[in-house]
Amino acid sequence: MIEVSNLTKKFNGFTAVDDISFTVGKGEIFAFLGPNGAGKTTTIKILTTLLRPTSGKIILNGKDVTKDKYQVRCSFGIVFQDPSLDDELTAYENMEFHGVIYHVPKKIRRERIEQLLKFVELWDRKDDLVKKFSGGMKRRLEVARGLIHHPKILFLDEPTLGLDPQTRNHIWNYIKDLNKQEGMTIFFTTHYMEEAEKAAQKVAVIDHGKIVARGTPSELKQQTNTASLEDAFLALTGTTIREEESNHIDHMRAHRRFMR
Amino acid sequence: MQTIYILWLRQLKRYFRSKARIIGSLGQPILFFFSLGFGMNPIYQKAGGGNYIQFLAPGIIAMGIIFTALFSGIEIIWDRQFGFLKETLVAPTSRLKIMIGRTLGGATVASFQGIMVLALSFLLGFRFQNVLLLPVALIFIFLIALLFTGIGTAIASILKDMQGFQLIMNFLVMPLFFLSGALFPLEGLPKTLSIIASLNPLSYGVDGLRGSLINSAHFGMSTDLIILSILTGLILVLGAYLFSKIEV
Numbered sequence: 133m134i135e136v137s138n139l140t141k142k143f144n145g146f147t148a149v150d151d152i153s154f155t156v157g158k159g160e161i162f163a164f165l166g167p168n169g170a171g172k173t174t175t176i177k178i179l180t181t182l183l184r185p186t187s188g189k190i191i192l193n194g195k196d197v198t199k200d201k202y203q204v205r206c207s208f209g210i211v212f213q214d215p216s217l218d219d220e221l222t223a224y225e226n227m228e229f230h231g232v233i234y235h236v237p238k239k240i241r242r243e244r245i246e247q248l249l250k251f252v253e254l255w256d257r258k259d260d261l262v263k264k265f266s267g268g269m270k271r272r273l274e275v276a277r278g279l280i281h282h283p284k285i286l287f288l289d290e291p292t293l294g295l296d297p298q299t300r301n302h303i304w305n306y307i308k309d310l311n312k313q314e315g316m317t318i319f320f321t322t323h324y325m326e327e328a329e330k331a332a333q334k335v336a337v338i339d340h341g342k343i344v345a346r347g348t349p350s351e352l353k354q355q356t357n358t359a360s361l362e363d364a365f366l367a368l369t370g371t372t373i374r375e376e377e378s379n380h381i382d383h384m385r386a387h388r389r390f391m392r
Numbered sequence: 393m394q395t396i397y398i399l400w401l402r403q404l405k406r407y408f409r410s411k412a413r414i415i416g417s418l419g420q421p422i423l424f425f426f427s428l429g430f431g432m433n434p435i436y437q438k439a440g441g442g443n444y445i446q447f448l449a450p451g452i453i454a455m456g457i458i459f460t461a462l463f464s465g466i467e468i469i470w471d472r473q474f475g476f477l478k479e480t481l482v483a484p485t486s487r488l489k490i491m492i493g494r495t496l497g498g499a500t501v502a503s504f505q506g507i508m509v510l511a512l513s514f515l516l517g518f519r520f521q522n523v524l525l526l527p528v529a530l531i532f533i534f535l536i537a538l539l540f541t542g543i544g545t546a547i548a549s550i551l552k553d554m555q556g557f558q559l560i561m562n563f564l565v566m567p568l569f570f571l572s573g574a575l576f577p578l579e580g581l582p583k584t585l586s587i588i589a590s591l592n593p594l595s596y597g598v599d600g601l602r603g604s605l606i607n608s609a610h611f612g613m614s615t616d617l618i619i620l621s622i623l624t625g626l627i628l629v630l631g632a633y634l635f636s637k638i639e640v
Binding site: 217237 | 394395398399402405406409437446471476477478479480481482483484485486544638640
Protein backbone atom coordinates (compact mmCIF):
# COMPACT_ATOMS: atom_id res chain seq x y z
CA MET A 133 0.00 0.00 0.00
CA ILE A 134 2.90 2.32 0.79
CA GLU A 135 6.23 1.76 -0.94
CA VAL A 136 9.08 4.08 -0.08
CA SER A 137 12.41 3.62 -1.83
CA ASN A 138 15.57 5.60 -1.13
CA LEU A 139 13.74 8.64 0.18
CA THR A 140 15.96 11.60 1.08
CA LYS A 141 14.96 15.09 2.19
CA LYS A 142 17.43 17.90 2.74
CA PHE A 143 16.70 21.37 4.13
CA ASN A 144 19.51 23.81 3.28
CA GLY A 145 22.22 21.23 3.68
CA PHE A 146 20.67 19.55 6.73
CA THR A 147 19.57 15.99 5.96
CA ALA A 148 16.29 15.35 7.77
CA VAL A 149 15.56 12.04 6.07
CA ASP A 150 18.50 10.03 4.82
CA ASP A 151 17.91 7.39 2.14
CA ILE A 152 15.13 5.41 3.82
CA SER A 153 13.15 2.55 2.30
CA PHE A 154 10.22 0.59 3.67
CA THR A 155 6.88 -0.86 2.66
CA VAL A 156 3.55 -1.06 4.40
CA GLY A 157 1.12 -3.75 3.31
CA LYS A 158 -2.58 -3.31 2.68
CA GLY A 159 -4.63 -3.43 5.87
CA GLU A 160 -1.55 -3.30 8.05
CA ILE A 161 -1.19 -1.25 11.22
CA PHE A 162 2.27 0.22 10.97
CA ALA A 163 4.07 2.15 13.70
CA PHE A 164 6.77 4.60 12.72
CA LEU A 165 8.82 5.26 15.84
CA GLY A 166 11.71 7.50 16.64
CA PRO A 167 12.99 10.12 19.08
CA ASN A 168 12.16 13.79 18.62
CA GLY A 169 13.66 15.26 15.48
CA ALA A 170 14.38 11.84 13.95
CA GLY A 171 12.50 12.66 10.75
CA LYS A 172 9.05 11.15 11.40
CA THR A 173 6.95 14.20 10.67
CA THR A 174 9.05 15.17 7.66
CA THR A 175 8.49 11.67 6.24
CA ILE A 176 4.75 11.95 6.83
CA LYS A 177 4.66 15.37 5.16
CA ILE A 178 6.35 13.91 2.10
CA LEU A 179 4.05 10.87 2.04
CA THR A 180 1.04 13.19 2.21
CA THR A 181 2.21 15.49 -0.65
CA LEU A 182 2.89 18.47 1.63
CA LEU A 183 6.61 18.45 0.92
CA ARG A 184 8.55 17.44 -2.16
CA PRO A 185 11.30 14.88 -1.54
CA THR A 186 14.87 15.78 -2.49
CA SER A 187 15.21 12.34 -4.03
CA GLY A 188 13.63 8.90 -3.87
CA LYS A 189 10.38 7.37 -4.99
CA ILE A 190 7.14 6.92 -3.07
CA ILE A 191 4.16 4.94 -4.27
CA LEU A 192 0.94 5.28 -2.32
CA ASN A 193 -1.99 3.09 -3.32
CA GLY A 194 -0.28 2.51 -6.67
CA LYS A 195 0.26 6.22 -7.40
CA ASP A 196 3.43 8.28 -7.41
CA VAL A 197 3.31 10.89 -4.64
CA THR A 198 5.21 13.54 -6.58
CA LYS A 199 3.39 13.04 -9.89
CA ASP A 200 -0.22 12.09 -9.23
CA LYS A 201 -0.73 14.31 -6.21
CA TYR A 202 -4.47 14.53 -6.70
CA GLN A 203 -5.08 10.77 -6.89
CA VAL A 204 -2.77 10.27 -3.93
CA ARG A 205 -4.73 12.83 -1.90
CA CYS A 206 -7.91 10.94 -2.69
CA SER A 207 -6.58 7.83 -1.01
CA PHE A 208 -5.48 8.97 2.43
CA GLY A 209 -6.62 10.82 5.52
CA ILE A 210 -4.43 12.37 8.17
CA VAL A 211 -4.42 13.55 11.76
CA PHE A 212 -1.54 16.00 12.09
CA GLN A 213 0.87 16.21 14.97
CA ASP A 214 0.46 19.93 15.51
CA PRO A 215 -2.84 21.76 15.67
CA SER A 216 -4.70 22.24 12.42
CA LEU A 217 -8.15 23.38 13.52
CA ASP A 218 -9.75 26.70 12.71
CA ASP A 219 -10.06 28.42 16.09
CA GLU A 220 -12.65 30.89 14.84
CA LEU A 221 -15.08 28.16 13.79
CA THR A 222 -17.16 25.94 16.04
CA ALA A 223 -16.41 22.25 16.55
CA TYR A 224 -19.28 21.33 14.28
CA GLU A 225 -18.20 23.76 11.57
CA ASN A 226 -14.69 22.33 11.61
CA MET A 227 -16.14 18.85 11.12
CA GLU A 228 -18.54 20.00 8.42
CA PHE A 229 -15.75 21.82 6.58
CA HIS A 230 -13.63 18.68 6.55
CA GLY A 231 -16.54 16.53 5.38
CA VAL A 232 -17.27 18.88 2.50
CA ILE A 233 -13.73 19.24 1.21
CA TYR A 234 -13.35 15.45 1.39
CA HIS A 235 -16.56 15.03 -0.61
CA VAL A 236 -18.42 12.97 1.99
CA PRO A 237 -22.09 12.91 0.89
CA LYS A 238 -24.33 15.08 3.06
CA LYS A 239 -26.32 12.28 4.69
CA ILE A 240 -23.31 10.18 5.68
CA ARG A 241 -21.48 13.34 6.68
CA ARG A 242 -24.18 14.43 9.12
CA GLU A 243 -24.46 10.93 10.59
CA ARG A 244 -20.73 10.47 11.05
CA ILE A 245 -20.19 13.93 12.52
CA GLU A 246 -22.84 13.28 15.14
CA GLN A 247 -21.54 9.79 15.84
CA LEU A 248 -17.92 10.93 16.10
CA LEU A 249 -18.59 14.01 18.19
CA LYS A 250 -20.55 11.86 20.60
CA PHE A 251 -17.75 9.33 20.52
CA VAL A 252 -15.13 11.89 21.62
CA GLU A 253 -17.67 13.44 24.00
CA LEU A 254 -17.83 16.83 22.37
CA TRP A 255 -21.40 16.66 21.07
CA ASP A 256 -22.76 19.01 23.73
CA ARG A 257 -19.97 21.47 22.91
CA LYS A 258 -20.47 21.26 19.15
CA ASP A 259 -21.56 24.90 18.77
CA ASP A 260 -18.72 26.38 20.80
CA LEU A 261 -15.83 28.09 19.09
CA VAL A 262 -12.74 25.90 19.07
CA LYS A 263 -10.63 28.68 20.61
CA LYS A 264 -12.50 28.10 23.86
CA PHE A 265 -11.44 24.43 23.96
CA SER A 266 -8.69 22.95 26.11
CA GLY A 267 -5.72 21.17 24.53
CA GLY A 268 -7.18 17.73 25.12
CA MET A 269 -10.54 18.71 23.65
CA LYS A 270 -8.86 20.08 20.54
CA ARG A 271 -6.89 16.89 20.17
CA ARG A 272 -10.04 14.78 20.44
CA LEU A 273 -11.77 16.96 17.89
CA GLU A 274 -8.86 16.60 15.49
CA VAL A 275 -8.87 12.84 15.77
CA ALA A 276 -12.65 12.79 15.25
CA ARG A 277 -12.29 15.05 12.23
CA GLY A 278 -9.71 12.74 10.66
CA LEU A 279 -12.21 9.88 10.84
CA ILE A 280 -15.15 11.54 9.03
CA HIS A 281 -14.13 10.16 5.69
CA HIS A 282 -12.92 6.59 5.47
CA PRO A 283 -9.74 6.62 3.42
CA LYS A 284 -7.72 3.63 2.26
CA ILE A 285 -4.73 4.82 4.26
CA LEU A 286 -4.93 6.74 7.50
CA PHE A 287 -1.90 8.67 8.76
CA LEU A 288 -1.86 9.45 12.46
CA ASP A 289 1.00 11.64 13.64
CA GLU A 290 1.04 11.22 17.43
CA PRO A 291 -2.75 11.02 17.52
CA THR A 292 -3.00 10.44 21.25
CA LEU A 293 -0.53 13.11 22.37
CA GLY A 294 -1.73 14.72 25.57
CA LEU A 295 -4.76 12.49 26.02
CA ASP A 296 -5.55 10.52 29.15
CA PRO A 297 -5.30 6.69 29.10
CA GLN A 298 -9.10 6.28 28.95
CA THR A 299 -9.41 8.42 25.85
CA ARG A 300 -6.37 6.83 24.26
CA ASN A 301 -7.77 3.40 24.77
CA HIS A 302 -11.16 4.49 23.49
CA ILE A 303 -9.69 6.00 20.32
CA TRP A 304 -7.47 3.02 19.62
CA ASN A 305 -10.39 0.63 19.82
CA TYR A 306 -12.19 2.73 17.23
CA ILE A 307 -9.17 2.81 14.92
CA LYS A 308 -8.62 -0.95 15.23
CA ASP A 309 -12.27 -1.49 14.37
CA LEU A 310 -11.88 0.61 11.23
CA ASN A 311 -8.80 -1.38 10.34
CA LYS A 312 -10.65 -4.66 10.72
CA GLN A 313 -13.97 -3.73 9.18
CA GLU A 314 -12.79 -1.62 6.27
CA GLY A 315 -9.31 -3.02 5.81
CA MET A 316 -7.94 0.46 6.31
CA THR A 317 -4.15 0.73 6.35
CA ILE A 318 -2.96 2.63 9.41
CA PHE A 319 0.37 4.44 9.53
CA PHE A 320 1.06 6.06 12.89
CA THR A 321 3.75 7.62 15.03
CA THR A 322 3.73 7.77 18.80
CA HIS A 323 5.96 8.22 21.79
CA TYR A 324 3.90 5.78 23.86
CA MET A 325 5.75 2.52 23.27
CA GLU A 326 3.14 0.34 24.96
CA GLU A 327 0.62 1.81 22.53
CA ALA A 328 2.77 0.80 19.58
CA GLU A 329 3.37 -2.62 21.08
CA LYS A 330 -0.36 -3.23 21.52
CA ALA A 331 -1.64 -1.81 18.23
CA ALA A 332 1.07 -2.25 15.63
CA GLN A 333 1.65 -5.33 13.52
CA LYS A 334 4.81 -3.87 12.02
CA VAL A 335 7.25 -1.32 13.37
CA ALA A 336 10.04 0.75 11.88
CA VAL A 337 12.42 2.75 14.05
CA ILE A 338 13.99 5.87 12.60
CA ASP A 339 16.85 7.80 14.14
CA HIS A 340 18.87 10.71 12.71
CA GLY A 341 16.94 10.33 9.46
CA LYS A 342 17.87 6.67 9.01
CA ILE A 343 15.84 3.54 9.64
CA VAL A 344 17.70 1.57 12.29
CA ALA A 345 15.32 -1.37 12.70
CA ARG A 346 12.24 -2.93 11.13
CA GLY A 347 9.97 -5.84 11.95
CA THR A 348 7.16 -6.93 14.21
CA PRO A 349 7.33 -5.78 17.83
CA SER A 350 8.41 -9.27 18.93
CA GLU A 351 11.13 -9.42 16.28
CA LEU A 352 12.53 -6.13 17.54
CA LYS A 353 12.51 -7.42 21.10
CA GLN A 354 14.31 -10.58 20.01
CA GLN A 355 16.87 -8.65 18.00
CA THR A 356 17.75 -6.46 20.95
CA ASN A 357 17.21 -9.13 23.54
CA THR A 358 14.81 -7.01 25.58
CA ALA A 359 11.48 -7.60 27.30
CA SER A 360 9.42 -4.67 26.06
CA LEU A 361 9.25 -2.51 22.97
CA GLU A 362 10.24 0.47 25.08
CA ASP A 363 13.48 -1.23 26.11
CA ALA A 364 14.06 -2.33 22.53
CA PHE A 365 13.52 1.26 21.40
CA LEU A 366 16.03 2.56 23.94
CA ALA A 367 18.54 -0.12 22.99
CA LEU A 368 18.22 0.92 19.36
CA THR A 369 18.27 4.68 19.71
CA GLY A 370 20.30 5.22 22.87
CA THR A 371 19.35 7.25 25.91
CA THR A 372 20.52 10.74 24.95
CA ILE A 373 17.77 13.34 24.99
CA ARG A 374 17.23 15.00 21.62
CA GLU A 375 16.82 18.69 21.05
CA GLU A 376 14.13 19.47 18.56
CA GLU A 377 14.52 22.74 16.77
CA SER A 378 11.66 25.03 17.68
CA ASN A 379 9.59 26.13 14.75
CA HIS A 380 8.21 29.60 14.78
CA ILE A 381 4.73 28.54 15.82
CA ASP A 382 5.45 29.29 19.45
CA HIS A 383 6.76 32.63 18.43
CA MET A 384 3.65 33.30 16.33
CA ARG A 385 1.34 32.38 19.17
CA ALA A 386 2.92 34.98 21.37
CA HIS A 387 2.77 37.45 18.53
CA ARG A 388 -0.92 36.90 17.88
CA ARG A 389 -1.80 37.25 21.52
CA PHE A 390 0.10 40.49 21.52
CA MET A 391 -1.71 41.78 18.42
CA ARG A 392 -5.10 41.34 20.02
CA MET B 393 -18.80 23.84 -6.25
CA GLN B 394 -19.52 22.85 -2.67
CA THR B 395 -15.84 23.20 -1.87
CA ILE B 396 -15.75 26.75 -3.19
CA TYR B 397 -18.91 27.55 -1.25
CA ILE B 398 -17.63 26.24 2.09
CA LEU B 399 -14.35 28.14 1.73
CA TRP B 400 -16.27 31.28 0.82
CA LEU B 401 -18.55 30.77 3.81
CA ARG B 402 -15.59 30.31 6.11
CA GLN B 403 -14.14 33.71 5.14
CA LEU B 404 -17.51 35.34 5.82
CA LYS B 405 -17.96 33.65 9.17
CA ARG B 406 -14.49 34.61 10.30
CA TYR B 407 -15.09 38.21 9.29
CA PHE B 408 -18.50 38.68 10.84
CA ARG B 409 -17.40 37.01 14.05
CA SER B 410 -14.60 39.45 14.61
CA LYS B 411 -16.56 42.59 15.43
CA ALA B 412 -13.38 44.34 16.49
CA ARG B 413 -12.00 43.98 13.00
CA ILE B 414 -15.13 45.41 11.36
CA ILE B 415 -15.29 48.42 13.65
CA GLY B 416 -11.52 48.85 13.69
CA SER B 417 -11.31 49.03 9.94
CA LEU B 418 -13.90 51.82 9.90
CA GLY B 419 -11.67 53.93 12.12
CA GLN B 420 -9.18 54.84 9.44
CA PRO B 421 -11.78 56.03 6.90
CA ILE B 422 -13.41 58.17 9.58
CA LEU B 423 -10.05 59.73 10.42
CA PHE B 424 -9.43 60.49 6.75
CA PHE B 425 -12.87 62.04 6.33
CA PHE B 426 -12.43 64.29 9.33
CA SER B 427 -8.83 65.35 8.86
CA LEU B 428 -8.50 65.51 5.09
CA GLY B 429 -12.13 65.81 4.09
CA PHE B 430 -13.28 68.55 6.41
CA GLY B 431 -9.79 69.98 6.81
CA MET B 432 -9.05 70.51 3.14
CA ASN B 433 -12.59 71.27 2.02
CA PRO B 434 -12.43 75.08 2.48
CA ILE B 435 -9.23 75.52 0.51
CA TYR B 436 -10.29 73.00 -2.14
CA GLN B 437 -13.48 74.97 -2.66
CA LYS B 438 -11.57 78.27 -2.79
CA ALA B 439 -9.38 76.79 -5.50
CA GLY B 440 -12.51 76.08 -7.50
CA GLY B 441 -12.52 72.28 -7.11
CA GLY B 442 -15.99 72.10 -5.62
CA ASN B 443 -16.90 70.06 -2.58
CA TYR B 444 -13.88 68.04 -1.41
CA ILE B 445 -15.99 65.51 0.52
CA GLN B 446 -17.71 64.61 -2.75
CA PHE B 447 -14.34 64.19 -4.41
CA LEU B 448 -12.68 62.35 -1.55
CA ALA B 449 -15.40 59.79 -0.71
CA PRO B 450 -14.67 57.39 -3.63
CA GLY B 451 -10.97 57.41 -2.67
CA ILE B 452 -11.76 56.57 0.95
CA ILE B 453 -14.15 53.83 -0.11
CA ALA B 454 -11.35 52.32 -2.20
CA MET B 455 -9.06 52.55 0.80
CA GLY B 456 -11.54 50.67 2.99
CA ILE B 457 -11.75 47.96 0.36
CA ILE B 458 -8.05 47.44 -0.27
CA PHE B 459 -7.11 47.15 3.39
CA THR B 460 -9.74 44.52 4.09
CA ALA B 461 -9.04 42.73 0.80
CA LEU B 462 -5.29 42.54 1.32
CA PHE B 463 -5.80 41.37 4.86
CA SER B 464 -8.11 38.59 3.71
CA GLY B 465 -5.49 37.43 1.25
CA ILE B 466 -2.78 37.67 3.87
CA GLU B 467 -4.84 35.44 6.17
CA ILE B 468 -3.25 32.51 4.38
CA ILE B 469 -0.16 33.24 6.46
CA TRP B 470 -2.20 32.91 9.67
CA ASP B 471 -3.62 29.65 8.42
CA ARG B 472 -0.15 28.43 7.62
CA GLN B 473 1.14 29.34 11.07
CA PHE B 474 -1.80 27.84 12.88
CA GLY B 475 -1.83 24.67 10.85
CA PHE B 476 -5.22 25.00 9.23
CA LEU B 477 -3.67 25.46 5.79
CA LYS B 478 -2.33 21.89 5.90
CA GLU B 479 -5.84 20.62 6.49
CA THR B 480 -7.02 22.21 3.26
CA LEU B 481 -3.90 21.40 1.24
CA VAL B 482 -3.98 17.63 1.75
CA ALA B 483 -7.67 17.38 0.88
CA PRO B 484 -8.62 15.66 -2.38
CA THR B 485 -9.68 18.97 -3.87
CA SER B 486 -7.88 20.99 -6.48
CA ARG B 487 -5.94 23.89 -5.05
CA LEU B 488 -7.51 26.08 -7.70
CA LYS B 489 -10.93 25.55 -6.10
CA ILE B 490 -9.53 26.29 -2.65
CA MET B 491 -7.93 29.46 -3.94
CA ILE B 492 -11.10 30.54 -5.76
CA GLY B 493 -13.27 29.95 -2.69
CA ARG B 494 -10.96 31.86 -0.41
CA THR B 495 -10.51 34.73 -2.83
CA LEU B 496 -14.22 35.11 -3.51
CA GLY B 497 -14.83 35.05 0.24
CA GLY B 498 -12.21 37.71 0.84
CA ALA B 499 -13.54 39.83 -2.00
CA THR B 500 -17.11 39.57 -0.67
CA VAL B 501 -15.99 40.66 2.76
CA ALA B 502 -13.96 43.55 1.34
CA SER B 503 -16.88 44.65 -0.83
CA PHE B 504 -19.06 44.67 2.24
CA GLN B 505 -16.48 46.86 3.93
CA GLY B 506 -16.54 49.21 0.93
CA ILE B 507 -20.32 49.45 1.11
CA MET B 508 -20.09 50.27 4.81
CA VAL B 509 -17.66 53.10 4.07
CA LEU B 510 -20.03 54.27 1.34
CA ALA B 511 -22.87 54.37 3.86
CA LEU B 512 -20.61 56.16 6.31
CA SER B 513 -19.68 58.79 3.75
CA PHE B 514 -23.38 59.29 3.08
CA LEU B 515 -23.85 60.12 6.76
CA LEU B 516 -21.01 62.63 6.51
CA GLY B 517 -22.61 64.54 3.69
CA PHE B 518 -21.66 62.67 0.54
CA ARG B 519 -24.40 62.55 -2.14
CA PHE B 520 -24.67 60.40 -5.30
CA GLN B 521 -24.60 62.23 -8.60
CA ASN B 522 -26.71 59.61 -10.31
CA VAL B 523 -28.40 56.86 -8.32
CA LEU B 524 -28.88 54.79 -11.49
CA LEU B 525 -25.12 54.30 -11.70
CA LEU B 526 -25.01 52.75 -8.24
CA PRO B 527 -24.91 49.17 -9.62
CA VAL B 528 -21.89 50.19 -11.70
CA ALA B 529 -20.25 51.49 -8.55
CA LEU B 530 -20.91 48.12 -6.92
CA ILE B 531 -19.19 46.38 -9.83
CA PHE B 532 -16.15 48.59 -9.32
CA ILE B 533 -16.22 47.92 -5.59
CA PHE B 534 -16.20 44.19 -6.23
CA LEU B 535 -13.46 44.39 -8.87
CA ILE B 536 -11.17 46.39 -6.58
CA ALA B 537 -11.90 43.88 -3.80
CA LEU B 538 -11.15 40.93 -6.06
CA LEU B 539 -7.93 42.46 -7.42
CA PHE B 540 -6.52 43.20 -3.99
CA THR B 541 -7.58 39.92 -2.42
CA GLY B 542 -5.75 38.30 -5.34
CA ILE B 543 -2.66 40.41 -4.66
CA GLY B 544 -2.85 39.45 -0.99
CA THR B 545 -3.16 35.77 -1.87
CA ALA B 546 -0.20 35.92 -4.24
CA ILE B 547 1.97 37.63 -1.64
CA ALA B 548 0.87 35.34 1.18
CA SER B 549 1.68 32.27 -0.89
CA ILE B 550 5.32 33.33 -0.97
CA LEU B 551 5.74 34.69 2.57
CA LYS B 552 6.43 32.26 5.39
CA ASP B 553 5.54 34.46 8.32
CA MET B 554 4.03 37.80 9.27
CA GLN B 555 7.37 39.61 9.51
CA GLY B 556 7.21 40.50 5.85
CA PHE B 557 3.71 41.85 6.18
CA GLN B 558 4.74 45.20 7.63
CA LEU B 559 7.19 45.62 4.79
CA ILE B 560 4.43 45.09 2.28
CA MET B 561 2.14 47.56 3.98
CA ASN B 562 4.84 50.24 3.90
CA PHE B 563 6.27 49.62 0.47
CA LEU B 564 3.23 48.47 -1.46
CA VAL B 565 -0.10 49.43 0.06
CA MET B 566 0.72 52.94 1.21
CA PRO B 567 2.34 53.98 -2.10
CA LEU B 568 -0.51 52.39 -4.05
CA PHE B 569 -3.01 54.36 -2.05
CA PHE B 570 -1.25 57.72 -1.92
CA LEU B 571 -0.23 57.67 -5.59
CA SER B 572 -3.62 56.64 -6.92
CA GLY B 573 -5.50 59.88 -7.15
CA ALA B 574 -7.60 58.84 -4.18
CA LEU B 575 -6.75 62.13 -2.48
CA PHE B 576 -6.14 64.54 -5.37
CA PRO B 577 -7.41 65.06 -8.93
CA LEU B 578 -5.29 63.52 -11.68
CA GLU B 579 -5.62 66.63 -13.86
CA GLY B 580 -2.68 69.02 -14.16
CA LEU B 581 -0.19 66.89 -12.24
CA PRO B 582 3.59 67.04 -12.70
CA LYS B 583 4.62 64.62 -15.45
CA THR B 584 6.30 62.02 -13.18
CA LEU B 585 3.41 61.81 -10.75
CA SER B 586 0.97 61.58 -13.63
CA ILE B 587 2.88 58.64 -15.15
CA ILE B 588 3.12 56.86 -11.81
CA ALA B 589 -0.59 57.33 -11.21
CA SER B 590 -1.48 55.94 -14.61
CA LEU B 591 0.64 52.83 -13.91
CA ASN B 592 -1.07 52.28 -10.57
CA PRO B 593 -3.94 49.77 -10.76
CA LEU B 594 -5.75 51.43 -7.88
CA SER B 595 -6.00 54.67 -9.90
CA TYR B 596 -8.41 52.91 -12.24
CA GLY B 597 -10.44 51.57 -9.37
CA VAL B 598 -10.75 54.98 -7.74
CA ASP B 599 -11.47 56.56 -11.11
CA GLY B 600 -14.21 54.04 -11.86
CA LEU B 601 -15.81 54.73 -8.50
CA ARG B 602 -15.60 58.44 -9.13
CA GLY B 603 -17.16 58.00 -12.55
CA SER B 604 -20.06 56.00 -11.22
CA LEU B 605 -20.59 57.90 -7.97
CA ILE B 606 -19.92 61.56 -8.83
CA ASN B 607 -19.84 61.37 -12.61
CA SER B 608 -16.29 62.62 -13.04
CA ALA B 609 -13.89 60.05 -14.41
CA HIS B 610 -10.40 60.97 -15.56
CA PHE B 611 -9.69 57.92 -17.72
CA GLY B 612 -13.33 57.12 -18.48
CA MET B 613 -15.35 54.34 -16.92
CA SER B 614 -14.98 51.84 -19.77
CA THR B 615 -11.20 52.23 -19.74
CA ASP B 616 -11.27 51.71 -15.98
CA LEU B 617 -13.43 48.64 -16.32
CA ILE B 618 -11.29 47.05 -19.02
CA ILE B 619 -7.95 47.70 -17.33
CA LEU B 620 -9.21 46.61 -13.93
CA SER B 621 -10.74 43.40 -15.32
CA ILE B 622 -7.59 42.43 -17.22
CA LEU B 623 -5.37 43.11 -14.22
CA THR B 624 -7.67 41.19 -11.90
CA GLY B 625 -7.64 38.24 -14.29
CA LEU B 626 -3.85 38.26 -14.47
CA ILE B 627 -3.41 38.56 -10.71
CA LEU B 628 -5.84 35.71 -10.06
CA VAL B 629 -3.94 33.44 -12.45
CA LEU B 630 -0.66 34.38 -10.77
CA GLY B 631 -2.20 33.89 -7.32
CA ALA B 632 -3.60 30.49 -8.28
CA TYR B 633 -0.20 29.43 -9.62
CA LEU B 634 1.69 30.55 -6.50
CA PHE B 635 -0.96 29.01 -4.24
CA SER B 636 -0.66 25.67 -6.01
CA LYS B 637 3.09 25.68 -5.27
CA ILE B 638 2.77 26.14 -1.50
CA GLU B 639 4.68 23.69 0.66
CA VAL B 640 4.06 23.45 4.38
